[in-house]
Amino acid sequence: MVQFEDLIEKVRRNSPDANIELLRRAYAFSATEHEGQVRRSGEPYLGHPLEVADFLADMHLDSVAIAAALLHDVVEDTLTTIERIEEGFGPEVAQVVAGVTKLGTIPFSSSEERQAENFRKMLLAMVDDVRVIFVKLGDRLHNMRTLGHLPEAHRIRIAQETKDIYAPIANRLGMSKVKNELEELAFHHLEPRAYEALRTKVEDRRRVTEGQIEELRQTIATKLTDAKIPIEYLEGRIKRLFSIHQKLKRQRINIDQVYDLAALRLVTHTAKDCYAALGIIHHTWSPVPGRIKDFIAMPRPNGYQSLHTSVVSERGFAFEVQIRTAEMHRVAEEGIAAHWKYKEGRIGANRDEQYFLWLRQMLEWNQEVRDPQEFMQSLKVDLYPEEVYCFTPRGEVKALPRGATIIDFAYTVHTDVGHQCIGGRLNGKMVPLRTQMKNGDIVEIVTAKGRRPSRDWLSFVVTSRARNKIRHFINAEEKTRATEIGRKLLEREARRCNIRIRSKLTAQSTTRLAAEYGFPKIEELYAKIGYGKVAARHVLGKLVPQSDLSEQAAKNEVSAPTVGNVQPSQERITVRGFDDLLVFRARCCNPIRDESIVGYITRGKGVSVHSADCPNVLNLLYDPERRIDVAWDRHDDLTPYIVSLAIQIEDRQGILADISARIADIDTNIKNIEATTSDDQRGRISVTVEVRDVKHLQRVLGSLRGVTGVLDVERAAR
Numbered sequence: 001m002v003q004f005e006d007l008i009e010k011v012r013r014n015s016p017d018a019n020i021e022l023l024r025r026a027y028a029f030s031a032t033e034h035e036g037q038v039r040r041s042g043e044p045y046l047g048h049p050l051e052v053a054d055f056l057a058d059m060h061l062d063s064v065a066i067a068a069a070l071l072h073d074v075v076e077d078t079l080t081t082i083e084r085i086e087e088g089f090g091p092e093v094a095q096v097v098a099g100v101t102k103l104g105t106i107p108f109s110s111s112e113e114r115q116a117e118n119f120r121k122m123l124l125a126m127v128d129d130v131r132v133i134f135v136k137l138g139d140r141l142h143n144m145r146t147l148g149h150l151p152e153a154h155r156i157r158i159a160q161e162t163k164d165i166y167a168p169i170a171n172r173l174g175m176s177k178v179k180n181e182l183e184e185l186a187f188h189h190l191e192p193r194a195y196e197a198l199r200t201k202v203e204d205r206r207r208v209t210e211g212q213i214e215e216l217r218q219t220i221a222t223k224l225t226d227a228k229i230p231i232e233y234l235e236g237r238i239k240r241l242f243s244i245h246q247k248l249k250r251q252r253i254n255i256d257q258v259y260d261l262a263a264l265r266l267v268t269h270t271a272k273d274c275y276a277a278l279g280i281i282h283h284t285w286s287p288v289p290g291r292i293k294d295f296i297a298m299p300r301p302n303g304y305q306s307l308h309t310s311v312v313s314e315r316g317f318a319f320e321v322q323i324r325t326a327e328m329h330r331v332a333e334e335g336i337a338a339h340w341k342y343k344e345g346r347i348g349a350n351r352d353e354q355y356f357l358w359l360r361q362m363l364e365w366n367q368e369v370r371d372p373q374e375f376m377q378s379l380k381v382d383l384y385p386e387e388v389y390c391f392t393p394r395g396e397v398k399a400l401p402r403g404a405t406i407i408d409f410a411y412t413v414h415t416d417v418g419h420q421c422i423g424g425r426l427n428g429k430m431v432p433l434r435t436q437m438k439n440g441d442i443v444e445i446v447t448a449k450g451r452r453p454s455r456d457w458l459s460f461v462v463t464s465r466a467r468n469k470i471r472h473f474i475n476a477e478e479k480t481r482a483t484e485i486g487r488k489l490l491e492r493e494a495r496r497c498n499i500r501i502r503s504k505l506t507a508q509s510t511t512r513l514a515a516e517y518g519f520p521k522i523e524e525l526y527a528k529i530g531y532g533k534v535a536a537r538h539v540l541g542k543l544v545p546q547s548d549l550s551e552q553a554a555k556n557e558v559s560a561p562t563v564g565n566v567q568p569s570q571e572r573i574t575v576r577g578f579d580d581l582l583v584f585r586a587r588c589c590n591p592i593r594d595e596s597i598v599g600y601i602t603r604g605k606g607v608s609v610h611s612a613d614c615p616n617v618l619n620l621l622y623d624p625e626r627r628i629d630v631a632w633d634r635h636d637d638l639t640p641y642i643v644s645l646a647i648q649i650e651d652r653q654g655i656l657a658d659i660s661a662r663i664a665d666i667d668t669n670i671k672n673i674e675a676t677t678s679d680d681q682r683g684r685i686s687v688t689v690e691v692r693d694v695k696h697l698q699r700v701l702g703s704l705r706g707v708t709g710v711l712d713v714e715r716a717a718r
């Protein structure tokens with residue numbers, strides 16, 4: 001077991017500025033809190049935090065991290081609170097301890113690969129200080145080393161979690177030394193028989209192999225020395241059991257077919273030395289084609305750099321060689337932690353910026369960071385800024401975009417759960433539908449039979465899945481309504497012409513009618529009538545002879561069942577590909593020929609046409625699917641448009657006559673003219689004129705503005 005004084009010695013050696021006093025207090029506090037507690041092994045509990053602290057000291061981490069390691073279990077296992085840690089050791093230590101404690105409370109239940117990946121991301125997303133991960137990995141490593149003392153069920157669960165979650169996290173962070181040991185230990189506990197069998201077989205070959213490795217090692221050492229290539233470290237070893245095991249499984253071979261059981265690792269000074277050494281090795285032995293990898297020129301995503309090659313010795317003994325510099329070696333073993341040099345408050349700008357870029361690249365973080373320096377000083381990380389991870393009540397992890405709400409979550413469970421969602425419980429508490437979730441939240445959806453999605457939901461959902469499902473539901477509902485309206489419109493049109501529609505609509509005739517418009521079912525045609533895409537009268541014309549379409553009964557028809565008092569009429573506007581459509585000019589803006597216009601499919605009334613700058617257009621077109629292209633019909637009669645104008649005038653005698661004369665001068669019909677005056681010598685004239693098109697209207701406006709005493713002329717809504 002590690003002794004505290006040895007730990008202090010190690011920390012001092014690594015960094016003279018370490019806060020030894022902080023460590024002493026943390027140790028004393030931890031000793032008091034864990035007093036009397038023992039591990040399953042029977043050893044005093046305190047040995048565990050000491051081992052974790054020692055692991056961090058080996059990685060040259062700072063005093064805050066080591067102090068947090070000493071204290072990492074006091075909140076979970078004793079009555080101490082985070083507040084007490086903060087009082088005694090400051091906010092940084094407390095934050096790391098709180099982070100480790102929080103991670104400890106997350107239950108991991110599935111080893112399904114996608115779930116495991118989400119879970120790993122969630123763990124990382126919940127971490128706001130990288131040191132939390134270091135402590136957690138040290139904790140896990142020591143627990144795995146002492147796993148033998150636990151009952152089998154626990155052992156399997158922890159080993160599985162280590163294999164699925166913690167080893168991949170260590171790998172992701174480039175900490176291969178930890179990753180390798182975690183994998184090896186997990187393999188041992190998860191597949192004890194395979195592990196033992198493999199170990200025995202490798203043992204059998206060890207003596208022979210080791211002899212050969214030593215021979216090769218000496219050959220290389222001599223050649224490198226002759227070539228004046230510095231050797232910092234040159235070691236031969238037999239590969240890890242887990243990696244041999246994986247290779248056997250992957251390639252479906254047995255141990256005798258594994259040719260490169262041995263590996264040599266050379267650590268030298270510079271990248272140039274690495275390439276020179278590679279040349280010497282290839283000159284000495286034959287390289288295996290396809291096995292040369294240059295991770296110096298092309299580092300792995302987690303920052304790993306090295307040259308790899310496999311060669312065959314003169315005796316036919318194959319082995320792998322890894323060549324790297326000391327710096328690359330440290331990064332290879334410690335990954336992210338290697339970049340975490342002892343700082344104690346001093347931040348080296350360049351190094352940190354580099355580190356940061358590397359971290360970002362490593363974690364595939366694509367967001368721009370405004371001030372990496374500040375970011376580093378706070379030691380804050382947000383490893384997955386775009387996602388949020390939460391649990392279903394059964395412990396399944398769901399990954400959602402940041403800002404996702406209860407409704408978004410409901411739709412990831414099931415479409416019907418989304419449709420019928422009325423609320424949610426977040427960590428047991430009822431919350432409204434628009435509530436956004438945070439990492440680690442346990443979300444339970446509350447549904448009610450018969451509840452339907454509301455258009456309102458579209459304003460706050462963030463996932464495209466939820467959006468599409470809600471839209472789809474609403475559109476389907478609208479289509480049902482449009483079908484009903486379409487049927488009624490057709491019936492009304494028939495009544496108007498004194499046609500008994502029911503007798504005309506036989507099974508055959510409706511099928512034929514639908515087919516004529518290109519629809520498989522008559523309901524589709526009704527829906528088109530209801531949306532205003534096809535005119536009821538046009539459809540009727542296909543059912544009865546044209547001569548029957550006179551409106552004898554029109555006078556009996558008091559009011560149409562359509563909304564408002566607009567009577568659909570044939571307008572001089574064409575709509576995208578259709579030549580006979582229920583089109584009307586919107587009353588609000590009353591567009592006239594050649595104005596730029598937009599069409600909007602109303603429910604049951606047809607297409608309403610607005611002037612493009614009508615203020616209602618923006619409001620109406622919130623549903624882009626109902627927008628339709630419209631254009632003024634070219635070959636048209638010259639029936640004029642009725643336009644009202646509002647004229648502001650100075651109140652003077654004869655102005656009304658002047659205005660009338662000016663309008664008549666340019667060949668324009670006045671339908672109505674009215675004048676009102678007010679006390680302030682101002683007056684207002686309303687005039688209704690007939691114009692042919694926009695150009696004509698412009699001429700009228702221009703000439704009116706030229707009348708003495710006219711202050712302003714505006715087009716008025718009818």
Ligand code: MN
Pocket residue numbers: 048072073139
């Ligand atoms: Mn622990």
